[in-house]
Amino acid sequence: MSFQHLAIPTLQAWLDEGRDLALVDIRDPMSFSQGHIPASRRLGNDSVDVFLDETPAERPVVVVCYHGHSSQQAAAWLAGQGLAEVYSLDGGFTEWQLRHPDRVEA
Template identity: 45%
Template sequence: MSHFECIDSPKAAALIKDGAQVADIRDPNSFAQGHISGSYNLSNENLHDYISAADMDKPLLVCCYHGISSQQAAQFLVEQGFDEVYSINGGFEAWRVEQPDLCEIA
């Protein structure tokens, strides 16, 4: 895959159940208040370490607040060598309404 794909929450949930990685690019406080279960809070500070340790062959879902910023991050991660990258439409705001069973809320 040379580019990312935008997907809805049901498709993202199915990928997660099949073992996809999830990177949440929101700020640490927002992430601490609630996030997709099993997601990793990705920031500029830990980006290099994340890329070094990640499984580039495993699907990667990128989540932000509303699904806009995650598209830029997803494209960047494709350019870093991830094979299969997705941006979640609607971001965490839509996710928590549509997939409440797959959320960790503080």
């Protein structure tokens, strides 16, 4: 299993249409608390087991990091855990915040 790349406009459209997906942010807790995409949840080593238990294998998962690099490794790992549809957000939170400053939650 592998992951796919996701462009920011696609994620924006999915969120706007209320698509059922899991949006996970793998940045450090402080960065996450200072700002994140609404509806996202922080995912770390301490919470990944619970996340995998709670998340149906068929639910799309979008992984967000700072710039879209670390999320690729995390997305590949999650896909390897049996999740069917895993995406890495290209440009990461940094690019999202630049394009959508009004769509950032602290």
